[in-house]
Amino acid sequence: MKEKILKGKKVYLRYPNTSDFAEFTGLNKSSVDFHQGLANPPKDKDSFDEFIERSEQSANESFVICSVETDEIAGSIGLSQIFRGGFQNAYLGYYLGEKFTGKGFATEAIALIVKFAFEDLKLHRIEANIQPHNLASIAVAKKNGFTKEGFSPKYLYIDDVWCDHERWAIINENW
Numbered sequence: 001m002k003e004k005i006l007k008g009k010k011v012y013l014r015y016p017n018t019s020d021f022a023e024f025t026g027l028n029k030s031s032v033d034f035h036q037g038l039a040n041p042p043k044d045k046d047s048f049d050e051f052i053e054r055s056e057q058s059a060n061e062s063f064v065i066c067s068v069e070t071d072e073i074a075g076s077i078g079l080s081q082i083f084r085g086g087f088q089n090a091y092l093g094y095y096l097g098e099k100f101t102g103k104g105f106a107t108e109a110i111a112l113i114v115k116f117a118f119e120d121l122k123l124h125r126i127e128a129n130i131q132p133h134n135l136a137s138i139a140v141a142k143k144n145g146f147t148k149e150g151f152s153p154k155y156l157y158i159d160d161v162w163c164d165h166e167r168w169a170i171i172n173e174n175w
Contacts, residue, residue: 006063006112011105013063013077013112016055020064021048023073027097034098037159038134041076041095054080061121065096065109074100077109079117079126088124090117094137101136110144118172125172129155129165141168145175 006013016024025048028041035041042048055062055078062078075096082090092113096106117123128146130137146168154162 006116008068008108008112010068010103010108011065011074011112012068013065013109013116016052016062016064016076018052020073021045024048024064024076027073027075031096031098034101035095037161037163038131038137039095040158051076058082061090061113061116063109063113065094065100065105067100067105072100073097074105075109077113079113079121079123082121082123088122090121090123090126092126092128094128106137106140107143110140114144114170114175118175123172125169127167127169130168131163132166138166138168144170146170147174 025043028035028043032043042051051062054060059082060078060080061082063076064073065075065077066072067074075094077092077094079090079092092110094106094109114126117126128141129152130141147170149167149169152165152167155165156163
């Protein structure tokens with residue numbers, strides 16, 4: 001099992017494990033309205049088990065975001081579909097529980113995972129797809145050096161709706 005921990009001032013990122021079930025799904029259940037239409041994080045045993053299984057695949061690097069101050073799980077962040085060869089790319093996904101927003105946790109978590117992606121994984125490019133109305137997430141991406149590359153209509157299926165997304169990315173040379 002992977003045991004990486006990435007440490008910041010406000011948050012640290014660690015690999016999820018099965019003992020996180022109650023805390024992680026509890027956080028996600030308490031944030032259902034907040035996540036509505038934006039994300040569908042694990043809220044039950046089956047979806048949590050799928051999350052753990054995906055986190056153990058070599059094409060993914062999944063972390064829980066934890067508060068340095070309290071050790072509580074604040075959310076999740078991950079790199080998925082890690083491509084090697086001539087592409088050296090990954091897709092970034094992240095979310096916080098509602099009670100942890102507005103504290104700089106997402107900004108720092110993204111900074112930590114970008115550093116990990118470029119220094120440890122030696123990736124060249126990271127892409128985050130963000131819904132145009134999710135201004136807080138766009139602001140966090142911008143703070144971390146991501147630039148808007150384009151628009152993808154009906155890009156992801158979330159809560160029974162095909163949702164438009166903007167493509168935001170950062171390359172190693174611009175980091």
